[in-house]
Amino acid sequence: MRFGFSRGDDGSGKFYVGGGLGHSKYNVDCHDGNSSCSTSDLGFKVLGGYKFMRNFAVETTYMNFGQAKETFPGDGAGNVKTDAMTIAALGIVPVGSDISLFGKAGMFVSKSRANFSHVQGHSGSASSTHTDLLLGLGGQYDFTKNFIGRIEYEWLGKATSVPYGERGNTQLLSASLIYAF
Secondary structure, eight states, X not given: OOOOXXXXXXXXXXXXXXXXXXXXXXXXXXXXXXXXEEOEEEEEEEEEEEEEETTEEEEEEEXXXXXXXXXXXXXXXXXXXXXXXXXXXXXXXEOSSSEEEEEEEEEEEEEEEEEEEEETTEEEEEEEEEEEEEEEEEEEEESSSSEEEEEEEEEEEEEEEOTTSOEEEEEEEEEEEEEEO
């Protein structure tokens, strides 16, 4: 059993890059029962890493979570967009010749940008930056020596802020394609 990245060896000492798309979820509350709220969107990420040993890698990721939107009776509306940069360690467990599972833990820095118009008579924008814990888990399959497919769930604690002060975690369930060299 091995973690992949190259057939015939354990793949250690390999760099990798990749990208993915997925379903993002903002865990922020809507203002009240009179508004309509969408807290899910299409998210994407770009990643790069290095596999040091058979069961250990380190990677960094840029993530974009799309946006959460809220519409109020009349013409009031607001949205929040969040991006994050992460760094994480991966613990890897091979479960077959081409399949492995992994867990990840690390830190992130996120930036949230919120815009609102005609909300309780006010319009404007705000932005904030946060640093907190990243956790994730997933699995991957080695299609070839250099191409790997990955399914992954990532949770970023308190990554998103909205103008009225609430902070919520943000999640991404994604499918990625990775190239190892």
